[in-house]
Amino acid sequence: HTEQKYLLLDIFSVMCSDSHMHVKTPCSRISQSSVGSLRNGAAGFQRVKRGWVWNQFFVLEEYMGSDPQYVGKLHTDLDKGDSSVKYTLSGEGAGSIFTIDQTTGDIHALRSLDREEKPYYTLRAQAVDIDTNIPLEPESEFVIKVQDINDNEPKFLEGPYTASVPEMSPVGTYVTQVTATDADDPTYGNSARVVYSILHGQPYFSVDPKTGVIKTALPNMDREVKEEYQVLIQAKDMGGQLGGLAGTTIVNITLSDVNDNPPRFSKSFFHLRVPESSAVGSAVGRIKAHDLDIGRNAEVEYIIVPGDGGAMFDITTNEHNQEGIIILKRPLDYESKKAYTFKVEATNAHLDPRFQSFGAFKDTATVKINVLDVDEPPVFNKPSYVMDVYEDTPAGTIIGAVTAQDLDASAHSVFTWLYIVHHLLDRKATVQMFPRNSPVLTSRVAVTVHVLDINEFPPELASPYETFVCENSKVGQVIQVFSAKDQDLPSAGQQFSFRTSKEDIKNKNFTIRDFGNNTAGVVTKRSGFRRRLQEIYLLPVVIEDNGYPPKSSTGTLTIRVCGCELDGSLLTCSAEAIFLPVGLSTGALIAILLCIIILLVIVVLYVGLRRQKKKETLMSSKEDIRDNVIHYDDEGGGEEDTHAFDMGTLRNPKVVKENLFRRDIKPEMQRGPRPPASQDSSDIRDFINQRLKEHDTDNSAPPYDSLATYAYEGDGSVAESLSSIESLVVDFEEDYDYLSDWGPRFKTLAGIFGEQDRQAGMAEDK
Structure with missing residues (x-):
């Protein structure tokens, strides 16, 4: 650090790139004299760079000296040393953190810096004329980096750690991984290179020095021996060398359970006592096999080994405490057996195949149950x-x-x-x-x-049966099925038998067939019954019950001979026989007969009144004799009506002789032409003409298919009656002179409708 500090006093670090920061390839160091010689070099050399060259400076972090820390020096080749050049500094920390000597260009740091707080500062420098403040060169940017020192220890940000590993795991089984971070610069020196080690927790576990991965180091660690371990892990920077800073964390490791222990009975023999009055399904005793495992690995299943006494009892597991509960399956009897002995086997419900090879994962115990005598009721x-x-x-x-x-x-x-x-x-x-x-x-x-119940009442026919036999019935045909009833109780269990009486055993017409289900049938013994020979047959039936003492009675079936279709359906019986559905009461039969009688009386009265009314209508008035000759109580037949009655005949007297009869009915006998009328009757002619005029001018007259009959029949009439009943035989000798003046139209009426009137009169007489 000291060497680097004084190196910056006279030498600039020149880089081979236009960029001022982070250039990897350095060039040679150049002194001020070398810079001058480059400027005054050989002819033809052109300087393309500025006069002063530099890139970045370094300042040591955490500087503790009393004087400001020297950072570096700025200089331009335009500076002749005559104090005519002034250097200025601007950017991050200029004036507050960093200061520059305007005359010499020396840069100093005014206070201590922390690289972890801010690793570098970007500033701008410029050389100007001291008198005119005119820039001698363009402004240039440079960087001051804070040089890192090892002032931060590694830290475990996620500690303390908790981990779990199955017991009995082999050496090298992964447990967990720890990570420590160092705030120092990882790109400079070894200040941030961390190495991991175990301070406490050996020989059970190990840690990888570079990755911090913790693994098992001891084989077959048993949870039942020790379940929890606390491991102390250290992380040290400077590559673990002496003088490096260190940090620690705790890792709590738990061994998880595996099913490596079988259940074991605390003793090999259990002695129980149970009263003989114990209820089936009740618990008579408890046994328990202990398992050192926990959770589902400690769940125990109990079974009774087949053998002596095992069939009397059953065993289940209490889910809460894993006890075996012995349950009584069958009633106990001290007088029959006083003790039962059997074996109970305990096994794990969830086996681990890795540990079954260690030995038998089950245990067996013997159970003896003594039955205690209890004073029992009879x-x-x-x-x-x-x-x-x-x-x-x-x-x-x-x-x-x-x-x-x-x-x-x-x-x-x-x-x-x-x-x-x-x-x-x-x-x-x-x-x-x-x-x-x-x-x-x-x-x-x-x-x-x-x-x-004592059998007091004899059986009888269930109802009065109305039986008939067809004239065309065959031998062996069942013509009636009947049953019986009895007033004795109970009715549900009664049984009846049916047979013919001894007096009627030689009956050649009918016999009785017992069906065996409280019903019987009337069966024909011959065919060819005739109503004319005999209409009614009486068949005695003997009915006997199964009571104590048995009772019997004789009922009589009335059989009528009737005419039937080939399929056996009823057509008619004799006049005295009325066939109604079986089961109608006497009151219903009487009501039906009364209705029939009332209907017959109404029909007779209606026919009599109708005949009397018709006669009075014809004879009541001599001035208004009118009747509808034909009345259809249905829709008209279209062309059939036209063919039945030729309406044109009434309006054309010339065709009277050609069409005197209905064309849709074949006449019973051929009629000859009537002789012309020779006499005249002014009264009749006037009457007819008057009636014709009235009908021709009457707008309310009946429709065209209703015909008015113009007839006049009085006392002492020469024509007598015009009824068709008396015109069955045509007498060509009769005198029709009274029709001579008006006769053509009147004779047409009489000829066309005479036949119909005759037939209507015959129907009424019938």
Whole structure:
């Protein structure tokens, strides 16, 4: 440092680049005389650089001297030494940190500098005429670097450290890495070159001097022996050499558990006692195998080794304390077996294959359980008793027995109770047994006495069946299925049988077939039934139940002969038979018959009133005789109506003889032409003309297909009746002279509609 300080007094460091900072390649040092000789060199040499050359200065950090620290000197070749040149300084720290002698160009640092606070300063210098302040050369920039010294120790910014490594790890297993930082300049000297070492923690761990990586140094470190380690790590600068600064940190290392220990029973034999009255599913004892591992590596599974007594018990693990809980699977009986012995095996639930080769990772212990005798209540030989007795059983009759036994070793007593009928007030009873030596212990059993019903009522047909047989029925055909009912209880268990009576066993027409499910059927024994020969058959049926004592009765089925289709569907029966669905009540049948009678009365009254009304209409008025000859109660037939009645005939008298009949109905007999009228009747002619005029001028007249009949029939009429009923036989000898004046149109009406009136009259007569 001293050499560098005085070197800057007379020598400038010349660099081979135009840049003033950070140039790597230095040139030779040039004195002031050398600079002058370069300026006055050989002919033809042209100076392209400024007269004073420099690049950067250095100042030592943490300077502790009493005088200002000399930094360097500025000089230009224009300075002749006659004090005509003045040097100025500007930039970072100019005037406050750095000062310059304006005459000599010497630069000094006024105070101590810290490189870690600011590593360099950039300043500008210029040479001016001292009298005119005119710059002699352009302003130039230079750098003053703070020269580093080793004044900062390495520091662990992230300490203290915590790390973990599995136990039983091999040597060289990575644990963690520590890092120390040094604030000194890493590019200058060894002030920031750090070396790591272990001050405390050997021989268990080691640290890499350059990287700070910590590894295991001792094989098979056992967590169960020692779990936690504290390691002291040092970081020293100057490459670890003497005089370097150092820093330390603590690393707390924990050995994590692995399953390297099997479970072990604290003893090889466990002796337990359990009362024989213990309930199935209850815990009868606890055992435990200890495991030095922790967490899931210490979880233990217990199993009972198959053998003597193992089937009576089961074992489970308590998740909280890893105890084995022995549970009773079957009831105990001191009198049958007094002790059970079996083995229990303990193993780890999560095995580590790396350590199974060390030995058996399980342990076995023997468990003996002694059954303790308990004074037990008597035991009935059945869980419940059921007895039956008929309701008319006389008092004093034995109906059953109940037996209990005390199984204790001290008394094997047997008790028996006989149930005797006293009075039947209740159908259930409860028996209690008290042992002779301990009346506190009791047993109870339910005894149910069923009072059976006496068969008092005979069975009968379930309903009145309306049975029919078709005339075309075949042999062996089931024509009716029926069942029976009984008033005795209970109805759910009743069983009925059906058969024909002994008197009717030779019946050649029908027989009874019992289906075995409380129903039976009527079966035909022949074919070819005829209503004309016999309409009704009576078939006796004997019905018998299964009660005590059995009852029977005889019912009669009425069978009617009916006409049927080929598929067996009913067509008709005799007039006396009314076939209705089976199951209708008598009231419903009567209501249906009343409705039929009322309908018949209404029809008869309607027909009579209709005939009387029609007759009165024809005869009530001699001035207004009008009727609709034809009435269709449906839509018109279009062209069919036109063909049925030729309307043009009414308006064209010339075609009367050509078209006198309906063209859509074939006449029953051929009609001949009527003779012309020879007589005249002025009354009739006037009447007809008047009616025609009224209808022709009446805008409210009926539509075109409604025809008004112009007829006049009175007392002593020569024409008599114009009804078609009397015109079935055409008499060509009759005299139609009274139609001579108006006859063409009237005869047309009579001819066209005569046939229809005749048919209508015949329908009413029917």
